[in-house]
Amino acid sequence: MMSNLAEATTGEVVAIAIGPNKKVFRLHKDILCSESEYFCTAYNGLWKEAVEGVTLEDVEVEVFSIFVHWLYTQQMPTYEDNRKYDISEDFGFMLLKAYVFANRFLIADFERIVHNLLIDHMVDFGCSMYEHIIFAYENLPEDSLVLKLMVEMQCLRWELDFDGDEEKQRRLDLPKAFLVQVMVRLVELRDRNIALQDRDIGIEEFNAGDFYMQEESEEAGE
Structure with a gap:
């Protein structure tokens, strides 16, 4: 920096x-x-x-304008302060695109900051829109923590009535890798939850910090 x-x-x-x-x-x-x-x-x-x-x-x-603003001010826009995003999903998609941009052009500090803001937004908002999932899988490396969180959220928070007609149509376009990862993770969570219940231990949800990038530009948990 x-x-x-x-x-x-x-x-x-x-x-x-x-x-x-x-x-x-x-x-x-x-x-x-x-x-x-x-x-x-x-x-x-x-x-x-x-x-x-x-x-x-x-x-x-x-997306480039957001990078330029950060470049000279070291500040990122927030959903509350930015009136041009009609809904939270639009703001989240902007953060995702900014993260993809930072990853592609090797902007380490900007990447880490946008990544962690995106993680916070995803946890606060809930399940990712299918359009966002498709875009992320097309543009991020397969070991990205963003992809991992998308899978986790789909397993833990998604419900059938979340999807309107447009989302139901997009189910057919979901990446095969995402669907396989959701399938495997559901079994892992099922087995873990059974084990916790057998030991009379409460089932804990994840927290955003588990998916943060660290300041040295390495992903947490590696």
Whole structure:
């Protein structure tokens, strides 16, 4: 993380074109490169981007704007403070996309912060929307704690009447890996709960901290 923001914002400015309409963001190179291994290599290595600049047409402007805001303020938006998200699910999807962006472009501090905010939101909200699950499985590594929590929530909190007509249609598109993991985890939870009941021990739910990324950018529990 950049320790001297004033120094980092006095040097060279680079332009990054974002989205299909190529909206241009102008950022200070030093602070950008200090936070991201990807951009550091792109602007200081032998990549063509070092000469031609970076264009990311498959990144949403909204997601990149959140990163830029964090880059210069070290702050993240909250659902309560942000009126443009009509429902909590939209805010959660934005956090998920921001986490995927951070993971893809090797922005360790931003990744950890967004990841843990996303975990908190998922625990508070309940089961993930199927659209979010599909997106996550398409874009995150298979050992991601976000995927693990999605499975856990589906096993422990999901009920049949949670799904409206649109969600019922999306069941057919759920990733095979997710469905298999839910099937296996349900058996594990069943066996654990039977063992706890036999010993007259209360059944405990998970807590968000079990799924946090640690400050050294390693996932908890590894």
